[in-house]
Amino acid sequence: xxxxxxxxxxxxxxxxxxxxxxxxxxxxxxxxxxxxxxxxxxxxxxxxxxxxxxxxxxxxxxxxxxxxxxxxxxxxxxxxxxxxxxxxxxxxxxxxxxxxxxxxxxxxxxxxxxxxxxxxxxxxxxxxxxxxxxxxxxxxxxxxxxxxxxxxxxxxxxxxxxxxxxxxxxxxxxxxxxxxxxxxxxxxxxxxxxxxxxxxxxxxxxxxxxxxxxxxxxxxxxxxxxxxxxxxxxxxxxxxxxxxxxxxxxxxxxxxxxxxxxxxxxxxxxxxxxxxxxxxxxxxxxxxxxxxxxxxxxxxxxxxxxxxxxxxxxxxxxxxxxxxxxxxxxxxxxxxxxxxxxxxxxxxxxxxxxxxxxxxxxxxxxxxxxxxxxxxxxxxxxxxxxxxxxxxxxxxxxxxxxxxxxxxxxxxxxxxxxxxxxxxxxxxxxxxxxxxxxxxxxxxxxxxxxxxxxxxxxxxxxxxxxxxxxxxxxxxxxxxxxxxxxxxxxxxxxxxxxxxxxxxxxxxxxxxxxxxxxxxxxxxxxxxxxxxxxxxxxxxxxxxxxxxxxxxxxxxxxxxxxxxxxxxxxxxxxxxxxxxxxxxxxxxxxxxxxxxxxxxxxxxxxxxxxxxxxxxxxxxxxxxxxxxxxxxxxxxxxxxxxxxxxxxxxxxxxxxxxxxx
Numbered sequence: 001x002x003x004x005x006x007x008x009x010x011x012x013x014x015x016x017x018x019x020x021x022x023x024x025x026x027x028x029x030x031x032x033x034x035x036x037x038x039x040x041x042x043x044x045x046x047x048x049x050x051x052x053x054x055x056x057x058x059x060x061x062x063x064x065x066x067x068x069x070x071x072x073x074x075x076x077x078x079x080x081x082x083x084x085x086x087x088x089x090x091x092x093x094x095x096x097x098x099x100x101x102x103x104x105x106x107x108x109x110x111x112x113x114x115x116x117x118x119x120x121x122x123x124x125x126x127x128x129x130x131x132x133x134x135x136x137x138x139x140x141x142x143x144x145x146x147x148x149x150x151x152x153x154x155x156x157x158x159x160x161x162x163x164x165x166x167x168x169x170x171x172x173x174x175x176x177x178x179x180x181x182x183x184x185x186x187x188x189x190x191x192x193x194x195x196x197x198x199x200x201x202x203x204x205x206x207x208x209x210x211x212x213x214x215x216x217x218x219x220x221x222x223x224x225x226x227x228x229x230x231x232x233x234x235x236x237x238x239x240x241x242x243x244x245x246x247x248x249x250x251x252x253x254x255x256x257x258x259x260x261x262x263x264x265x266x267x268x269x270x271x272x273x274x275x276x277x278x279x280x281x282x283x284x285x286x287x288x289x290x291x292x293x294x295x296x297x298x299x300x301x302x303x304x305x306x307x308x309x310x311x312x313x314x315x316x317x318x319x320x321x322x323x324x325x326x327x328x329x330x331x332x333x334x335x336x337x338x339x340x341x342x343x344x345x346x347x348x349x350x351x352x353x354x355x356x357x358x359x360x361x362x363x364x365x366x367x368x369x370x371x372x373x374x375x376x377x378x379x380x381x382x383x384x385x386x387x388x389x390x391x392x393x394x395x396x397x398x399x400x401x402x403x404x405x406x407x408x409x410x411x412x413x414x415x416x417x418x419x420x421x422x423x424x425x426x427x428x429x430x431x432x433x434x435x436x437x438x439x440x441x442x443x444x445x446x447x448x449x450x451x452x453x454x455x456x457x458x459x460x461x462x463x464x465x466x467x468x469x470x471x472x473x474x475x476x477x478x479x480x481x482x483x484x485x486x487x488x489x490x491x492x493x494x495x496x497x498x499x500x501x502x503x504x505x506x507x508x509x510x511x512x513x514x515x516x517x518x519x520x521x522x523x524x525x526x527x528x529x530x531x532x533x534x535x536x537x538x539x540x541x542x543x544x545x546x547x548x549x550x551x552x553x554x555x556x557x558x559x560x561x562x563x564x565x566x567x568x569x570x571x572x573x574x575x576x577x578x579x580x581x582x583x584x585x586x587x588x589x590x591x592x593x594x595x596x597x598x599x600x601x602x603x604x605x606x607x608x609x610x611x612x613x614x615x616x617x618x619x620x621x622x623x624x625x626x627x628x629x630x631x632x633x634x635x636x637x638x639x640x641x642x643x644x645x646x647x648x649x650x651x652x653x654x655x656x657x658x659x660x661x
Contacts, residue, residue, distance in 0.1 A: 029053040044129055047071035064089045072126045082126050086112035103147035112156045119163035151183050152208045167196040183207035195262035197227030212241050226263060228347060229254035251277040255347050265314050266307060267373045270332030272297030272339030273346060285310045297329035297339045314377040325385040327393060335365035335477050363565060363594040364479040369437055375407040394418055394452045407431040419449020421464060436476040443469040463526055467491030471535060483538040483563030493529040538563040565593040
């Protein structure tokens with residue numbers, strides 16, 4: 001009996017000990033892998049696989065996962081997966097959890113992590129997650145504090161990014177770098193293609209886990225080259241994951257600001273080579289570039305730029321200025337090839353484009369409007385240029401205020417200074433169905449300095465000029481809009497003087513022209529200048545064109561076909577008194593806008609031209625004059641000339657006997 005009891009006690013005591021011994025001998029944390037995989041897969045909404053799981057128990061336990069694999073969402077291939085980690089090790093402070101229920105992870109180490117981010121043309125992407133809250137946990141649980149992680153280290157990390165709509169396929173090498181007395185810093189290098197151009201980048205940042213630290217600014221130093229564009233950024237970010245703020249110094253440089261569009265999302269136009277630097281910050285969903293200074297081509301540029309991403313499309317507000325601007329550098333705004341053939345720093349492609357533009361017979365820009373870029377963002381631009389430089393340019397200064405909202409361009413207005421006067425352009429350009437823009441433009445020339453206008457053509461003069469014009473048209477480029485446009489234009493001046501060289505050329509008064517050409521000064525006072533034109537289906541036709549000076553009356557007529565850019569104008573001068581070697585035959589101005597040709601009109605053509613521009617048929621009705629004065633002079637001598645012309649017209653229409661009397 002005693003032996004039986006002894007055996008029973010041995011059995012009761014030995015069985016648990018045997019079980020414990022067997023567990024110790026054969027225990028494997030891999031038994032928990034199915035549970036861990038199921039919980040992780042449910043949390044991220046895609047398959048998660050683990051090859052091995054190891055746990056080293058202690059007050060601070062160590063958990064090691066080997067062969068971690070996070071799959072792609074449905075619709076994407078299994079290989080390569082979204083993410084793989086060769087080995088992930090985390091330390092967990094069990095004592096802290098037992099004391100305060102706080103999850104403390106002193107360190108996390110990732111060995112050979114690889115991430116594959118894919119975006120397809122149809123908009124699908126494998127890097128969007130639908131995180132599910134654990135069952136029974138709601139909003140309050142989601143607001144609970146997450147684990148407190150001490151340090152994150154990455155060894156030999158890689159990311160491959162292939163986004164079809166960005167024309168991008170590049171790799172990023174990621175690692176952390178230990179620093180004395182500080183948490184490991186993030187170091188990354190990228191290489192591949194972005195926006196169809198080669199990209200290289202190097203970045204050094206702060207500790208990864210400090211990205212969400214509210215108290216400590218996160219340092220960053222980024223250098224990037226994308227094609228011909230370089231970008232540098234250095235400074236600190238405040239809570240980068242929440243976009244709380246920044247204190248950064250940025251530098252941009254490149255061959256064309258249009259290359260910045262894929263990097264910034266701002267629809268910059270084509271430009272010559274540029275360089276720009278300034279301070280950058282962000283707050284409340286707005287990125288700002290302030291105190292910017294630099295140059296575009298031969299023009300300096302400065303000011304501020306703000307980009308807001310809160311709406312359905314970016315909202316860009318720019319307040320820019322130039323001390324000195326070359327208008328050719330702004331040519332990209334109207335579809336022209338920007339800059340000059342000898343602008344420093346151009347690429348071979350830019351030089352070739354300049355050569356094609358110079359060789360083209362067209363003067364008006366023919367480049368179609370980039371409609372996707374026009375509608376990519378809402379833009380509010382204010383620009384001021386103190387001085388306009390360049391030979392043959394009559395403008396002194398420039399100010400512009402322009403809005404682009406939902407693709408509709410509003411000019412209100414663009415204004416050029418001409419001496420004491422101005423040329424203003426206001427109106428709208430509205431996208432139309434199909435392609436192109438519908439333009440409604442009003443132009444006003446007010447008290448423009450005649451000396452500036454004539455000086456640009458190499459001639460002299462004084463006085464003021466006023467005028468108005470209206471154009472409506474549709475097209476994909478400035479050339480098409482004018483080539484299909486309708487409208488009218490009127491210019492007038494009273495008083496002042498003009499180089500007699502111009503007057504003499506119009507009538508082939510060779511004697512005086514020779515004196516002027518030899519540099520002997522000769523000017524004639526202006527009594528009246530009137531030009532009245534109608535634009536119909538792209539052809540500008542003169543209704544009235546005359547210049548009355550102290551010694552001559554110049555009359556003209558003809559057309560300008562904007563579609564073909566063909567000139568067909570005739571001018572005829574009548575001298576008020578005899579001149580040396582006078583040959584009052586009309587001249588014809590033909591050719592194109594880019595290459596006009598001047599020649600005398602002889603024979604029957606001259607007779608027809610003279611009849612077409614006869615004095616009595618050129619003068620407008622008196623009712624037209626008040627509409628074209630525009631602040632030039634209230635003492636309008638054009639009225640007296642109109643009356644004289646009317647008397648002469650009546651004489652030409654009277655019977656021969658009445659004229660003889």
